[in-house]
Amino acid sequence: MTKPLLIEIGVEELPAIPLLKIVKNIEKSWKDILTEYRLESDFEFIYTPRRLVIKQEIATQQEDSTVEFFGPPMMAAKRDGEVTKAGEGFARKCGVSFDELSTIEKKGKEVLYFKQEEAGTNTTELLEEMISKWVASMSFGKMMRWGSRTDEFIRPIRWLQVRLANDSVPVELFGVKSDTKTYVHRMVNFDAVEVPTIESYDKVLADGKVLLYPKDREAKIVKEFDALEKEHNITIERDTDLLAEIVAITENPKALLGSFDELFLELPPEAIIASMKEHQRYFAVFENEKLSNKFIVVSNAVTDDYSKVVAGNERVLKPRLADGLFFYHNDLKRGLVTDGLEKITFMDGLGSLTDKINREKNIAGKLLSLYIEQVEKETGKSASELITLMDETVSLAKADLTSEMVYEFTELQGLMGYYYAKALGKDALVSQAIKEQYFPLGEGAELPSSTFSAIVAMAIKLDTLVGLFSVGKIPTGSKDPFALRRAVNGIVRMVTTYDLSFNIDEILSMLNELYAEYDVAKLEEFIIERIKKSLEANPSVIMAVLESGERDINEIAKKVSALNNIVSNDSFKEQVSTFKRVANISKEVNLENELTVDTALFTEPIEGELYSEYLATMAKEYNSYEEKLTAMFALKPKLDNYFDDVMVNAEDEAVKNNRKNTVASIYKSFREIADIKEITV
Numbered sequence: 001m002t003k004p005l006l007i008e009i010g011v012e013e014l015p016a017i018p019l020l021k022i023v024k025n026i027e028k029s030w031k032d033i034l035t036e037y038r039l040e041s042d043f044e045f046i047y048t049p050r051r052l053v054i055k056q057e058i059a060t061q062q063e064d065s066t067v068e069f070f071g072p073p074m075m076a077a078k079r080d081g082e083v084t085k086a087g088e089g090f091a092r093k094c095g096v097s098f099d100e101l102s103t104i105e106k107k108g109k110e111v112l113y114f115k116q117e118e119a120g121t122n123t124t125e126l127l128e129e130m131i132s133k134w135v136a137s138m139s140f141g142k143m144m145r146w147g148s149r150t151d152e153f154i155r156p157i158r159w160l161q162v163r164l165a166n167d168s169v170p171v172e173l174f175g176v177k178s179d180t181k182t183y184v185h186r187m188v189n190f191d192a193v194e195v196p197t198i199e200s201y202d203k204v205l206a207d208g209k210v211l212l213y214p215k216d217r218e219a220k221i222v223k224e225f226d227a228l229e230k231e232h233n234i235t236i237e238r239d240t241d242l243l244a245e246i247v248a249i250t251e252n253p254k255a256l257l258g259s260f261d262e263l264f265l266e267l268p269p270e271a272i273i274a275s276m277k278e279h280q281r282y283f284a285v286f287e288n289e290k291l292s293n294k295f296i297v298v299s300n301a302v303t304d305d306y307s308k309v310v311a312g313n314e315r316v317l318k319p320r321l322a323d324g325l326f327f328y329h330n331d332l333k334r335g336l337v338t339d340g341l342e343k344i345t346f347m348d349g350l351g352s353l354t355d356k357i358n359r360e361k362n363i364a365g366k367l368l369s370l371y372i373e374q375v376e377k378e379t380g381k382s383a384s385e386l387i388t389l390m391d392e393t394v395s396l397a398k399a400d401l402t403s404e405m406v407y408e409f410t411e412l413q414g415l416m417g418y419y420y421a422k423a424l425g426k427d428a429l430v431s432q433a434i435k436e437q438y439f440p441l442g443e444g445a446e447l448p449s450s451t452f453s454a455i456v457a458m459a460i461k462l463d464t465l466v467g468l469f470s471v472g473k474i475p476t477g478s479k480d481p482f483a484l485r486r487a488v489n490g491i492v493r494m495v496t497t498y499d500l501s502f503n504i505d506e507i508l509s510m511l512n513e514l515y516a517e518y519d520v521a522k523l524e525e526f527i528i529e530r531i532k533k534s535l536e537a538n539p540s541v542i543m544a545v546l547e548s549g550e551r552d553i554n555e556i557a558k559k560v561s562a563l564n565n566i567v568s569n570d571s572f573k574e575q576v577s578t579f580k581r582v583a584n585i586s587k588e589v590n591l592e593n594e595l596t597v598d599t600a601l602f603t604e605p606i607e608g609e610l611y612s613e614y615l616a617t618m619a620k621e622y623n624s625y626e627e628k629l630t631a632m633f634a635l636k637p638k639l640d641n642y643f644d645d646v647m648v649n650a651e652d653e654a655v656k657n658n659r660k661n662t663v664a665s666i667y668k669s670f671r672e673i674a675d676i677k678e679i680t681v
Helices: 016-036 085-094 123-136 198-207 214-232 240-249 262-266 269-280 307-334 353-379 383-396 404-408 415-423 428-435 451-470 484-497 504-514 520-534 539-547 553-567 570-574 576-588 605-619 625-633 636-645 653-671
Strands: 002-011 043-048 051-059 065-073 102-106 109-118 157-164 254-259 283-287 290-299 345-347
Touching: 002 123, 002 198, 016 043, 016 051, 016 123, 016 240, 043 214, 065 085, 085 109, 123 157, 214 240, 214 254, 214 290, 254 307, 262 290, 262 307, 269 283, 269 290, 269 307, 290 307, 307 404, 307 415, 345 353, 345 451, 353 383, 353 451, 353 504, 383 428, 383 451, 415 428, 428 451, 451 484, 451 504, 451 520, 484 520, 484 553, 504 520, 520 539, 539 553, 553 625, 570 576, 576 636, 576 653, 605 636, 605 653, 625 653
Parallel strands: none
Antiparallel strands: 002 051, 002 157, 043 051, 065 109, 102 109, 254 290, 283 290
């Protein structure tokens, strides 16, 4: 038999971000507790800023269970007809006399055995323990105590409601005893409100201007956004993270349109948005694709006149933007200077930020020399101009870290440097590269817009990567506090997007002089592992390419893409066995040696046919790896005929070696692109 269960834990306003971070864990924890207490059933976890709620149909009693106990072997439990201490101890554990025990065979031995049927406990007797466990499992991070209590929770618990059908289940939590009352919106009623029945819970809250379900609050906000956009011909930035936060801090959301003085539009748009979002949780508004002097605030108030709410928020925003404009003007007067960076430590063992900049300049210069022709072609600038601009870019890239704007909004680093560089009349290449120096910011995020900018971004990532490995700050397990995995992923994406040669061994060798001695092999292994994770292809294809010895990231990506396209084709399954055989025969041949094939030793027509077609295939020029691989895999019919008509392990040693060299030559040519023996389909 099941009955509806309602658990409502009433709290002072919950902080949205800590709550949102662990919502899934909260749900999982209750699910695990239900399993532990043999009361599994579907449930719904609901939250508002003032309550954590569980709703479900739950069994009124646990199912009966059978508990089995396995004891020591009989030979240890009873000797010479007398019960040993081991036997007596097992009987005590089971709560019965020794004579009530039975035996069972386990792993070939006769052991003591006891089976006991346990009747399920009533759910009402379990709920207090279950809820206490559930609350204790909620790890919000920073917790608090209140009153004279020594136990902790994210916010003080003020009321508790536990209902099984219409019965109130007696539960005490943090000194609060459960009853049949709840609290509605403070602007409707400050006192507790009676909930007559469990079925009336939603209506009591709705009448009290509490929109219980997060999905309903979100839907209401989005609907109001749509209406405001249509009415005012505006576009509201739909920031999903901010929307989730607003949903978590409101019980009666109402989207309202406010405005601010146009003079603040002198600020960079990102600075205005950051100020509105971080300090006030406002949504940015655009008109004709440009940031406007309007904003959206989602109020939690209950009133018939929201004009005062709008006016209050406009009044609060003004000094925030005024501060931002003051910081901006001060920064422009100061200019892009790096004074003070020498006093900021980057990392123990790697010096200050000034030291980091000097290493990055060195790395950027080396990379520019590798890609200079491509950058010259893209920009139309000479090599000497580009060298000067690259040095200037990296020198100024971190100058905004000491600016007042970045001090206030750290997420604007790089971006403010871009605006200051533009205002100071710096070359567009310089300002754009400063803006994009940290790109890509995450998986699938925007890449630098040019090879020049990519070189700056790669130099910064390479210094962090190699530098931290040189001082032993190496990611372990899932821990990667310095985002080194993301750095490698970013380098892979930039290299492949801009078609840049990037030989891992050569690049690291070129940079090692800048750092203390470290385990280069470990860093190479780390980079290779990230390449495996970042390329979307059959894992065996990636392994096949890496086993070929290729260490150029760009070439690895091209080879993987080409081979994966071929391997993904259904017809390849018919080919794979032939080429596995080619690889197996080649095992006994030293591929490091020059493989000589003497056509005079051919005795079967197919030997000459296969070898001639192989030579012709390898003599052609191909536009891509895929074209070349397709031609090489087209040797399959000749290879099949060869294996049908030719005994590779001939009795004549010279003939045998010649035939093995023929097959191994084909395998060796494949290995220049990928080791075909690694491929699985």
